[in-house]
Amino acid sequence: PLVIHREDYRPPRFVVDAVDLDIQLDPELTQVRARLHLRRQSEADDQPLRLCGEGLALLEIRQDGQTLPKDQYRLEEGALLLLHPPRDFVLETLVQIRPIANTALSGLYFANGHFITQCEAEGFRRITYYLDRPDVLARFGVTLHAEQGPHPVLLANGNRIAAGQEAHGRHWVRWEDPFPKPCYLFALVAGDLGCVRDHFRTASGREVALEIYVEAHHLDACAQAMDALQRAMAWDERVYGREYDLDRYMIVATDTFNMGAMENKGLNIFNSKYVLARPETATDTDYQGIESVIAHEYFHNWTGNRVTLRDWFQLSLKEGLTVFRDQEFSADENSRGVQRIGDVRRLRAAQFPEDAGPLAHPVRPDAYIEINNFYTATVYEKGAEVVRMIHTVLGAAAFRQGMDLYFARHDGQAVTIEDFLAAMEGATGRDLAAFRLWYSQAGTPVVHAAGRYDPAQRRYSLTLRQEAAPTPGQPEKRPLPIPVRMALFSPAGQAMPLRGQEEDGAGDRERILMLDTAEQTWIFTEVSEPPIPSLLRGFSAPVRLEMGFGDAQRAFLASHDDDPFNRWEAMQGLALQALLAAIDQSHGAGVLPELLHGALAAVLSDAQMDPAYRAELLTLPSEDYVGEQMAVIDVEGIHCAREALRRAMGSAFGEQWAADYESLAFPYSRDGVSSGRRRLRNLALAYLLASDASYLDRTRQQYRQADNMTDHLAAFSLLVHQPDADVSDILADFYQRWQQHPLVIDKWFAIQASAPRPDTLAKAQALLQHPAFDWRTPNRVRALLGSLGANATVFHAADGSGYAFLAAQIRHLDELNPQIAARLATPLSRWQRYDAQRQGLMRQALEDLAGKANLSRDLGEVLEKSLK
Numbered sequence: 052p053l054v055i056h057r058e059d060y061r062p063p064r065f066v067v068d069a070v071d072l073d074i075q076l077d078p079e080l081t082q083v084r085a086r087l088h089l090r091r092q093s094e095a096d097d098q099p100l101r102l103c104g105e106g107l108a109l110l111e112i113r114q115d116g117q118t119l120p121k122d123q124y125r126l127e128e129g130a131l132l133l134l135h136p137p138r139d140f141v142l143e144t145l146v147q148i149r150p151i152a153n154t155a156l157s158g159l160y161f162a163n164g165h166f167i168t169q170c171e172a173e174g175f176r177r178i179t180y181y182l183d184r185p186d187v188l189a190r191f192g193v194t195l196h197a198e199q200g201p202h203p204v205l206l207a208n209g210n211r212i213a214a215g216q217e218a219h220g221r222h223w224v225r226w227e228d229p230f231p232k233p234c235y236l237f238a239l240v241a242g243d244l245g246c247v248r249d250h251f252r253t254a255s256g257r258e259v260a261l262e263i264y265v266e267a268h269h270l271d272a273c274a275q276a277m278d279a280l281q282r283a284m285a286w287d288e289r290v291y292g293r294e295y296d297l298d299r300y301m302i303v304a305t306d307t308f309n310m311g312a313m314e315n316k317g318l319n320i321f322n323s324k325y326v327l328a329r330p331e332t333a334t335d336t337d338y339q340g341i342e343s344v345i346a347h348e349y350f351h352n353w354t355g356n357r358v359t360l361r362d363w364f365q366l367s368l369k370e371g372l373t374v375f376r377d378q379e380f381s382a383d384e385n386s387r388g389v390q391r392i393g394d395v396r397r398l399r400a401a402q403f404p405e406d407a408g409p410l411a412h413p414v415r416p417d418a419y420i421e422i423n424n425f426y427t428a429t430v431y432e433k434g435a436e437v438v439r440m441i442h443t444v445l446g447a448a449a450f451r452q453g454m455d456l457y458f459a460r461h462d463g464q465a466v467t468i469e470d471f472l473a474a475m476e477g478a479t480g481r482d483l484a485a486f487r488l489w490y491s492q493a494g495t496p497v498v499h500a501a502g503r504y505d506p507a508q509r510r511y512s513l514t515l516r517q518e519a520a521p522t523p524g525q526p527e528k529r530p531l532p533i534p535v536r537m538a539l540f541s542p543a544g545q546a547m548p549l550r551g552q553e554e555d556g557a558g559d560r561e562r563i564l565m566l567d568t569a570e571q572t573w574i575f576t577e578v579s580e581p582p583i584p585s586l587l588r589g590f591s592a593p594v595r596l597e598m599g600f601g602d603a604q605r606a607f608l609a610s611h612d613d614d615p616f617n618r619w620e621a622m623q624g625l626a627l628q629a630l631l632a633a634i635d636q637s638h639g640a641g642v643l644p645e646l647l648h649g650a651l652a653a654v655l656s657d658a659q660m661d662p663a664y665r666a667e668l669l670t671l672p673s674e675d676y677v678g679e680q681m682a683v684i685d686v687e688g689i690h691c692a693r694e695a696l697r698r699a700m701g702s703a704f705g706e707q708w709a710a711d712y713e714s715l716a717f718p719y720s721r722d723g724v725s726s727g728r729r730r731l732r733n734l735a736l737a738y739l740l741a742s743d744a745s746y747l748d749r750t751r752q753q754y755r756q757a758d759n760m761t762d763h764l765a766a767f768s769l770l771v772h773q774p775d776a777d778v779s780d781i782l783a784d785f786y787q788r789w790q791q792h793p794l795v796i797d798k799w800f801a802i803q804a805s806a807p808r809p810d811t812l813a814k815a816q817a818l819l820q821h822p823a824f825d826w827r828t829p830n831r832v833r834a835l836l837g838s839l840g841a842n843a844t845v846f847h848a849a850d851g852s853g854y855a856f857l858a859a860q861i862r863h864l865d866e867l868n869p870q871i872a873a874r875l876a877t878p879l880s881r882w883q884r885y886d887a888q889r890q891g892l893m894r895q896a897l898e899d900l901a902g903k904a905n906l907s908r909d910l911g912e913v914l915e916k917s918l919k
């Protein structure tokens with residue numbers, strides 16, 4: 052397969068000044084007429100002009116109005132070559148495509164009665180022949196024609212210019228986008244959709260129409276999306292001085308979408324999971340997801356659209372930066388501490404394992420076979436962490452100046468990560484040269500910390516040392532600049548003033564140490580007592596910190612640290628040590644270690660604490676996170692130890708949990724305090740049920756009586772995950788109740804597939820045949836197969852049955868939707884982390900897949916790298 056290298060980038064030889072599309076929509080046969088104004092940029096040469104195109108049937112081709120003779124062009128796999136292109140000309144092509152047969156959901160497809168497009172990264176070439184690369188920016192105009200009855204709504208980017216009727220019950224609408232854009236931001240939608248309208252007045256006083264298009268029966272489910280959009284628009288004005296630039300901002304929700312959402316100019320297309328919510332069908336987590344994805348796509352209008360990418364290697368330039376922006380938005384709108392804990396939990400769950408496995412790649416990759424495989428946790432979440440570190444070292448005000456300069460310099464351009472860093476440097480006079488390494492070096496650094504207190508000199512010295520394991524293609528690692536936010540606590544629990552050599556007399560109680568060599572030592576003076584260090588506060592860098600701590604220090608920070616993240620981290624550390632010790636001695640963690648017991652008791656009795664934060668402190672590390680800390684992941688050992696610890700926590704604090712469960716029952720309300728209470732209350736129920744089977748009745752009662760999906764689903768999930776209860780009545784009831792709601796039925800599939808029960812695999816097998824299972828709906832496929840791949844005890848069953856099952860499904864799915872098939876294969880790629888027997892079985896499953904005929908590029912790349 053063809054490997055694309057970043058080094059091979061060349062500027063486009065031709066640019067497109069304007070594109071005019073005329074599209075006759077029909078599910079079976081859609082015709083796309085494209086007129087491209089092409090202009091040579093480079094010196095004349097005799098190279099052909101290569102336009103990308105995939106799966107297109109070319110019906111007509113004209114150059115400046117004249118049919119192009121056959122000897123003037125050539126069709127190749129994936130391309131149309133113009134053999135003798137003039138300097139400046141109009142190319143007109145007419146092609147035919149079949150949206151109904153497009154199961155890959157890239158390009159133009161027809162699903163559930165709607166026409167939808169997805170062009171990022173390289174879907175536009177499945178619509179027409181084009182220079183499908185992000186550094187070719189053109190003005191787009193498009194006329195859509197469709198049958199009016201089934202498709203009364205016709206949408207595309209920009210401004211609606213005109214509309215009319217035509218013969219055979221068809222109609223047309225003309226759209227023009229005044230902002231030149233790369234074709235990956237092109238979009239169209241046609242269907243029978245209702246619209247929720249509102250508006251936003253920008254800081255400079257312009258009225259923007261806000262429109263959310265959904266099927267008519269969902270018109271009541273758009274309030275959260277609309278509200279989040281308005282708040283995001285106001286936030287970007289307040290924090291970054293960025294206004295929206297068109298008169299209309301449209302969002303369309305579809306049930307059939309590969310990704311979460313897409314930031315097409317003026318016409319965002321969303322997976323309905325991130326738009327639709329009612330209290331009775333959406334959980335608090337769903338509401339939060341909507342807020343952050345709506346904001347994320349909105350923020351792309353400046354970081355992604357107005358300033359776009361030179362090439363796909365720069366993907367993190369828009370994604371890392373925009374994730375950082377949406378995380379900050381959510382932190383400002385909700386609880387900053389809880390937000391940070393959630394963001395780090397996600398980073399550790401998805402990105403750390405990726406960075407430690409065969410698919411590891413830098414935030415800016417050097418090479419790819421299929422770019423769709425690089426929409427990863429590394430590009431997104433680690434990319435956001437790198438931006439966050441820059442924000443940390445510059446400070447908020449200087450960071451803002453850097454962003455202002457970035458926008459001023461590059462508005463309307465397609466740029467690189469260097470351009471971003473240069474703007475940050477240009478505006479602030481700071482040298483960020485060392486930070487470039489974060490973009491090019493893969494792998495998660497480990498920082499070892501060692502402190503030494505000298506009572507005679509009243510000095511504390513802190514030594515930090517960094518190292519990183521090799522990753523594919525990068526055997527040697529260089530030291531990275533790692534900002535370590537820190538404080539020192541006195542034994543009485545007070546943050547001590549920090550006095551050191553460099554910052555004489557600074558005296559502040561928190562400092563950022565910049566570790567930018569392999570090892571460095573800092574000396575703090577006038578330290579009157581042996582301090583307990585709090586390091587990497589707020590998780591100030593995406594690293595693994597090894598503190599050489601004992602449980603006494605962890606317990607101390609768990610009760611005294613005033614950094615919400617580090618307090619949580621200390622609690623997690625205590626629980627983690629208890630679990631690792633239990634696994635090591637293969638006893639069941641049936642007794643709570645004293646220090647953990649004390650820390651939990653303190654949190655449980657602190658009624659002043661924000662319930663959401665309290666729930667975070669009381670939640671055990673996930674099985675995956677525990678596994679990450681082990682040389683060889685002991686699947687059963689982890690599961691047994693964690694279950695035993697949950698039981699022990701349940702019984703040790705039975706009265707407190709019961710009191711919380713009773714006292715936190717409030718009538719439903721959507722605000723953050725209420726959702727925090729629900730979270731804590733459902734956590735209490737989980738602990739009660741873990742230790743006392745008599746709570747089954749109480750759980751069933753909650754399932755029946757809940758007036759909101761959060762509580763209903765929490766009870767449902769607890770019941771279905773009971774190792775040996777017969778819950779067929781509950782499963783049938785839930786399905787019966789919610790079968791008209793696809794997003795809820797996704798949960799029904801997902802919870803069954805993630806049950807740690809011996810019959811889960813058989814269940815999953817049967818669910819493949821369920822009438823509601825649909826191979827063409829990515830949400831449904833992810834709900835069943837993605838959940839199964841993440842279900843450690845079932846997927847990693849010692850006999851390899853989980854591996855064989857998933858591989859067989861991936862094999863089938865690859866024929867329909869390669870992007871999703873490749874994603875589902877990632878759990879198999881982590882084979883190095885398991886025992887020899889599982890390694891063999893996982894490799895076998897990968898090899899069986901690799902032997903398949905007609906592998907997609909997407910899946911092929913993942914398999915090839917996994918088997919290396």
Ligand code: DPP
Pocket residue numbers: 171310311312313314347348351370426
């Ligand atoms: N660009 C989309 C997003 O992350 C995904 N393709 O917002």
Ligand code: ZN
Pocket residue numbers: 347351369370373
């Ligand atoms: Zn994005």
